[in-house]
Each structure stands twice: as C-alpha cells, then as structure tokens.
Amino acid sequence: MLSKNLAYLRKNQHLTQEVLAHKLDINRTTYASYEKGTSEPSASLLIKIADFFKVDIDDLVRANLDLPIFQQPRQIARLLDSNVRVITITLDNQQRENIQYVPEATVSNYLVNHNNPEFIRQLPHFQIPRVGEGIYRAFDIQDDSMPPLNNGSIIIGRFVEREHDLKSGNRYVLLIKEKGIQFKKIIHDEGKRARQTSLRLILASDNPGFMPYTIDLNDILEAWEMIAFIGFSDAYQDRVYLLNERLQLLEQKLNQIVVPQRDTT
Numbered sequence: 340m341l342s343k344n345l346a347y348l349r350k351n352q353h354l355t356q357e358v359l360a361h362k363l364d365i366n367r368t369t370y371a372s373y374e375k376g377t378s379e380p381s382a383s384l385l386i387k388i389a390d391f392f393k394v395d396i397d398d399l400v401r402a403n404l405d406l407p408i409f410q411q412p413r414q415i416a417r418l419l420d421s422n423v424r425v426i427t428i429t430l431d432n433q434q435r436e437n438i439q440y441v442p443e444a445t446v447s448n449y450l451v452n453h454n455n456p457e458f459i460r461q462l463p464h465f466q467i468p469r470v471g472e473g474i475y476r477a478f479d480i481q482d483d484s485m486p487p488l489n490n491g492s493i494i495i496g497r498f499v500e501r502e503h504d505l506k507s508g509n510r511y512v513l514l515i516k517e518k519g520i521q522f523k524k525i526i527h528d529e530g531k532r533a534r535q536t537s538l539r540l541i542l543a544s545d546n547p548g549f550m551p552y553t554i555d556l557n558d559i560l561e562a563w564e565m566i567a568f569i570g571f572s573d574a575y576q577d578r579v580y581l582l583n584e585r586l587q588l589l590e591q592k593l594n595q596i597v598v599p600q601r602d603t604t
Contacts, residue, residue: 342376344404348392349374351503363387393527394503404503427459428474436474437464438495441520443479450519453561467495467567474498476563478512480522484544485510492570494522496563505540505562513542514561515554522565526551 349359360370363384372378380388389396398404429437440463441449452458465477480492488494496512499505507527515521523542540559543551 340403341379341400342374344399344402345388346374347404348394348503352392362391392503427454427456429460429464431466435466437466438470438475438477439464440477440493441479443481446479446481446520450514450560453514470566471497475566476512477569478520478522478563481520482549484546484549485522485524486546488522488568488570492568494563494565495567495569497566499562499564502556504564506564510565512563512565513559516558516560518554518558 349356352359354362356371356374357367360367363370365384369378373380385396385399389399392399394404427439429439431437439459442463445462448458475495475497477493477495480488480494481490483489494512499511505511505525507525510522510524513521513523521542523544526541526543539553539555541551541553
C-alpha cells in the first residue's frame with residue numbers, strides 16, 4: 340500500500356520523481372524503488388515523507404489514500420463514515436446538473452437531512468454558466484466572520500471528495516457534527532500531537548473579531564470549496580450609498596466656488 344500511496348501523493352502534488360527525491364534529500368533511483376515496492380524507506384525517512392505530504396504515518400503505510408474520502412475503511416475513517424457516500428443531485432430539462440440552494444430557512448434542517456435524497460430534491464435550484472466538472476451546492480451565509488462576504492451573501496461551493504483536497508488557506512462551507520454549517524478558512528494543524536492522532540484542522544475567520552478553533556476531521560460531514568459567491572449585502576449597499584452621497588456633496592461645493600474674473604484691461 341505504501342508504494343501506491345507514494346505514487347498517488349506525488350502525482351497529486353504534480354511532482355516528478357526527480358523533484359520529490361531532491362526535496363527528500365535522496366536520489367531518484369532510491370525513491371523510484373519505493374514506488375515500485377522493491378524497497379522501503381527507513382523510519383526516519385517515513386516521518387519526513389509524512390510531514391512533507393501532511394499525512395499520518397499510519398495512513399501512509401496502511402490506508403488506500405487514493406480512495407474517495409467517503410469510501411475509507413472505518414479504522415481509517417475520514418469525513419463522515421465507512422459507507423459509500425452518494426451525493427444527491429437533480430437535473431434540468433437539458434440533463435445538466437442543478438446547483439441545489441440551501442437557504443437560511445432550511446440550514447438547521449440540512450444538518451439532519453443532508454443525506455436524505457427527498458429533502459435535497461425539494462431544495463431550490465439554479466444554473467450558472469462556466470463551472471467546471473463537479474457537484475455544486477449553494478449556501479446562505481449567516482454571519483459577518485468572513486469579510487468582504489457578509490450576512491446575506493450566497494456561497495457556491497464544489498463538493499470535496501477526498502480529504503487531501505482540503506487545501507490549507509482555502510475557504511470552505513463545512514457541515515460539522517453538532518455545529519451545522521460553517522463558512523471558514525481551513526488551516527492544517529501541523530502540531531506533533533495532531534500528527535500522532537487523527538488529523539485536525541484549524542478553522543479561521545477573516546474577521547479578526549472571531550477567534551479560530553480546532554476540529555477533528557472526522558467531525559466534518561461535508562466539505563464544499565468556495566468557487567464563487569452572490570452578494571446581496573446591506574452593508575455593501577450602505578457603503579455605496581454613502582460614497583455617492585459624499586460625491587454629490589463634493590460636486591455641490593465645487594459648484595459654489597466663485598471663479599475670479601481675469602482683468603483684461
């Protein structure tokens with residue numbers, strides 16, 4: 340399993356064997372033998388590889404990291420559970436996938452019914468042009484922790500299938516056990532204790548008035564990476580109105596300036 344995981348992680352990072360070997364301070368031939376399974380790295384090198392790819396050593400050696408996160412065996416459980424997870428979608432008349440919209444009124448029900456196909460089918464839906472492959476969903480944002488997106492904005496997210504697609508520094512709509520829907524920036528917890536136990540994530544806000552907090556990856560039921568947003572922020576409209584008001588006032592004052600007549604005698 341180690342050889343397969345090494346090849347998967349390297350390709351997922353778009354690295355050649357030569358480049359990765361250089362980063363690990365070994366030659367390419369030695370590294371290539373690890374991917375072929377003809378030899379195995381030392382314990383110290385295993386730790387270095389795990390740190391580089393930010394994975395558990397146990398997962399690196401025993402898990403199949405190329406499996407979708409919802410198909411991982413229970414002993415290496417990641418987002419949700421051990422069963423194959425099927426995300427419900429709906430299609431329009433042209434057989435295009437709709438973007439299901441989770442409005443504020445249904446946010447609390449979504450935590451309980453996110454895997455209920457009938458509930459998902461009854462959600463409002465729409466289409467937007469020029470989105471790539473993937474499953475998309477839209478969510479109402481209910482606080483001001485992630486400016487410039489404010490209460491009233493709608494986040495459009497792409498479904499995250501594998502845990503290694505959760506990128507540090509990116510913003511996600513997360514469905515979390517007992518917390519419900521959270522829109523946060525993910526930061527990987529790289530502390531020693533986090534590596535020795537299950538992978539933990541730090542959820543941070545762009546608004547400094549909201550403190551970051553740490554969660555276990557296993558508490559995440561769904562993850563949707565933000566790809567776009569629709570803004571209806573009252574605060575933004577107020578700022579635009581204020582700017583227009585000041586421009587009008589400035590124009591009025593300029594009109595009141597008396598231009599002195601030049602003496603032509």
